Amino acid sequence: MSEKTTIAWTDHTFNPWIGCAKVSEGCRNCYAETFTNNRMGLDLWGKDAARQVTKSPWQNVRKWNEAAKREGVRRRVFCASLCDVFEDHPTANATRPRLWDLIRECDSLDWQLLTKRPENIERMLPSDWAIGWRHVWLGATIENQAVAHRADILRKIPAVVRFISYEPAIGPLTLDMIGLHWVIYGGESGRGFRAEDKRWARDIRMQCDAYGVAFFHKQSAGARSGTGVELDGEIVRAYPRGSE
Numbered sequence: 001m002s003e004k005t006t007i008a009w010t011d012h013t014f015n016p017w018i019g020c021a022k023v024s025e026g027c028r029n030c031y032a033e034t035f036t037n038n039r040m041g042l043d044l045w046g047k048d049a050a051r052q053v054t055k056s057p058w059q060n061v062r063k064w065n066e067a068a069k070r071e072g073v074r075r076r077v078f079c080a081s082l083c084d085v086f087e088d089h090p091t092a093n094a095t096r097p098r099l100w101d102l103i104r105e106c107d108s109l110d111w112q113l114l115t116k117r118p119e120n121i122e123r124m125l126p127s128d129w130a131i132g133w134r135h136v137w138l139g140a141t142i143e144n145q146a147v148a149h150r151a152d153i154l155r156k157i158p159a160v161v162r163f164i165s166y167e168p169a170i171g172p173l174t175l176d177m178i179g180l181h182w183v184i185y186g187g188e189s190g191r192g193f194r195a196e197d198k199r200w201a202r203d204i205r206m207q208c209d210a211y212g213v214a215f216f217h218k219q220s221a222g223a224r225s226g227t228g229v230e231l232d233g234e235i236v237r238a239y240p241r242g243s244e
Helices: 031-039 056-071 090-105 118-124 149-154 198-211
Strands: 075-079 109-115 136-141 161-169 182-187 214-219
Touching: 056 075, 056 090, 056 109, 109 118, 109 161, 118 136, 118 149, 136 149, 149 161, 161 198, 182 198, 198 214
Parallel strands: 075 109, 109 136, 136 161, 161 182, 182 214
Antiparallel strands: none
8 A cells, every 4th residue: 555556646655544424516427535435445434434544554654664765766655545634533633643743753764644624634644844844745635716715825834835735626616826836637537537628728737837837637538547648649748846
């Protein structure tokens, strides 16, 4: 969880715990809920449901960190694909300090923390966060204009990289890019995916270009892993400056 990942914009995924609750329309067809229910046989979704703390993946992270240090190559870790690090849940709140200790220890990795709850970030950061840790990126998922305010919350929090995941893209989006460094675009995938209008990807790319923000086109709506990566016949997969 995981030595390798199919998520194109990272190198590893790590889940300190599993389970979450839906908070906005982008969660409707949550792949993580489907995966944990159907593939893992776990019912961990909903505000009052349990969360399951993972075991072996914690030690895997230390191995990735040692390998990155030994090879002199920084690797990106997406934390987390099957939960929300900033969810206000008893299990999450009890486990988060241990997660911060792991992140602090494994500083040869670039940590990508993505949330749909940026309003919780500030009060859940470690006491020594200050202007941000050099190896931790903070991101917010914004699926359409209805939740664009998440960017306004994110931009106020100190971080070496602030990023937006416009996935699943289910509507047009206009953003103030000030204080942002990276935008990932992805159409919805999986069974029952909602269609996209490619103008959404083109428009957000133009907004990024205007502000000098890196733009990463992950996939078109309905695409299977490794397909639908092109935007108008071009692969556009940039990373924040200095992080390649």
